Amino acid sequence: MIAACTIDLSATDLATGNADVSEDELEPADWLHYQYYQSPGLLNSLESASGPAADFATALQAEYARTVAVVSPSGIDDFLGKTSKMLENRRAFGWDDF
Numbered sequence: 001m002i003a004a005c006t007i008d009l010s011a012t013d014l015a016t017g018n019a020d021v022s023e024d025e026l027e028p029a030d031w032l033h034y035q036y037y038q039s040p041g042l043l044n045s046l047e048s049a050s051g052p053a054a055d056f057a058t059a060l061q062a063e064y065a066r067t068v069a070v071v072s073p074s075g076i077d078d079f080l081g082k083t084s085k086m087l088e089n090r091r092a093f094g095w096d097d098f
Contacts, residue, residue: 001028001072002028002029002030002031002032002070002072002075003026003027003028003029004026004027004029004032005021005025005026005027006025007019007020007021007025029072029075030071030072030074030075030078030079031069031070031071031072031075031076031078031079032069032070033067033068033069033070034067034068034069034070035065035066035067035068036065036066036068037060037064037065037066038064038066069083
């Protein structure tokens, strides 16, 4: 089972890393996108295809953030359908380098 929640991580206990999550706050999901950030030491040395970022938030997202889809067997059809629509929309806006 895949579950998602919208916990406020600023309320996490910094000493233990524990967060107060009750089962009532967990919502079942067929699929989700998990985003994580890579250390600069793990990045390749190639220049960005989109050029220099305008600000820190844009650079962080473009250069360091990586997104992985986590899909349950029951969510494959929905995930593939929504992903193909997302790709069509990206191409309509000229974002072919996806």
